[in-house]
Structures are given as C-alpha cells and as structure tokens.
Amino acid sequence: MISTPLALHKTIHMAKISKKRKQALSKVEKSKAYSLAEASKLVKEISTTKFDSSVDLSIRLGVDPRKANQMVRGIVTLPHGTGKTVRVLVLCTPDKVQEAQDAGADYVGLDEYIQKIEQGWTDIDVVITMPSAMGKVGKLGKVLGPRNLMPNPKTGTVTNDIGKAVKEVKAGKIDFKVDKQGIIHTSVGKASFDAKKIEENAHEILNSIIKLKPSSAKGTYMKSVYLSSTMSPSLMIDTKTLAS
Secondary structure (H helix, E strand, C coil): CCCHHHHHHHHHHHHHHHHHHHHHHHCCCCCCCECHHHHHHHHHHCCCCCCCCEEEEEEEECCCCCCHHHCCEEEEECCCCCCCCCCEEEECCHHHHHHHHHHCCCEEECHHHHHHHHCCCCCCCEEEECHHHHHHHHHHHHHHHHHCCCCCHHHCCECCCHHHHHHHHHHCEEEEECCCCCEEEEEEEECCCCHHHHHHHHHHHHHHHHHCCCCCCCCCCEEEEEEEECCCCCEEECHHHCCC
16 A cells, blocks of 8 residues: 555656646647758757657658568668767677777677677677678577667678778667558657757658658658657658658
8 A cells, every 4th residue: 555645746746747748748739740940949849858868750651561672771870970879889800809999889809799698788789790700690689689789781780891880880870670560760869959950860861761762662651750859749740841
C-alpha cells in the first residue's frame, strides 16, 4: 500500500509534467502542416526537458519494406553533425590500430573486443571493421544485428580505409533504414542547435530519402513527415514544401 506522502509527491510531480506539456501543446496547431523552417524554430520552443533533447524525424514512406526492391536505406553526412558523442569501435588487424586511433576511434582491437561483445558488451554507437576481419566479426550478428550495430559495406563500415570511415562517423555521418512499418526514424541534432542548423540537417536527410525513391514504389512516396524532440509533441511537416 502506498503511503499518503508518496502518493501526494507523485501527484505533484505528474502535475508539473502535465503543466509543461500543456504549455508546449498550446503552441502547436494539431491540424497545421508546418514548413521545415517553421517546425525547426517551434521544436526548440516546445522542448521542455532539463537535458539537451534529441531532435528527431519520423518519415512514413509509401513502400513495402518486405520487397527487396522497395527497401530504402542510405547514408548521409549531416552538415552540422548530430550533437551526440559517437562511441566508435574499430575491429581491425594490428597494422590498422594506429590509423584507427589517430582518426579518433574510442576502442580499437579485434579478438578481445569480439569476446567482450559475445559476453554482452554493446556500449558503443558504431562498429567499423575491414573486409579481412569479417570472417571473425560475422559471428557477432546475433548480438550486433538487433541493435543495428553490424558493420555493412553499404554504410561504409566495412572498409580498408579505416581512418576515413572513423573521421566521417565522428563528423556526423549516419545511416538510416526503413523499418517493417515503412517508417524511417532518425536524429537530426539537439534542441540546443540553432533552428537553421536543425532545418539544414533535416533537409539533408529528407533530400537523400527522396533521391532513394524505389522505381517500383507506387502512389505517394513521402506519406508523412514529423519533427519532434524528446518527449515533445510532434510537428507535422508540409511534404509539399520538400524537394521532389
């Protein structure tokens, strides 16, 4: 049984959250489709978390991801980075260790890190490896795959140019992929970013997705686009204002 003081504390705490959310919601017109520039300014105003919120895009596409020829996946370098500290693990042979370290990799090695990952360690954001190491790295699929950490040549994370790959990831290179529901979720920066930087990052991603439209996709390709920050209301973007 919950004591009265604790219940009262919870009620007050919930009321505080509700008040902030109410203020944020009052600034958003539910049925309005905003331009990217408008939404990028407004998302900063309705971000009410005490920490620096992530600003995210949710893009619903008119594709069937179950069909191989309608899979939308790509890589893009955000002009202003993600605002996040990206932890990079490089799984490489000894001759590439110095190159990876010089480029700014957080963790570098091979067998010892493969063993750590097999034991459940995944305290990383990106894994980069080289083609010659894929024989060993391939067996990590069960652990890395579900976390979207498995290196892939299509995203530039299986390469012999280790230094370049690390620098690109650290500079704001991200990969995106449509999920089973036909939606792409991706970060475009932080609430502390200038509105113009949020807009330009979002524009870069949306343009990349538009260019990747599968020829087999019929009807409306970009069905809906929403911009939001952590725990903020979502802002509907007017898809007619986006480049086609």
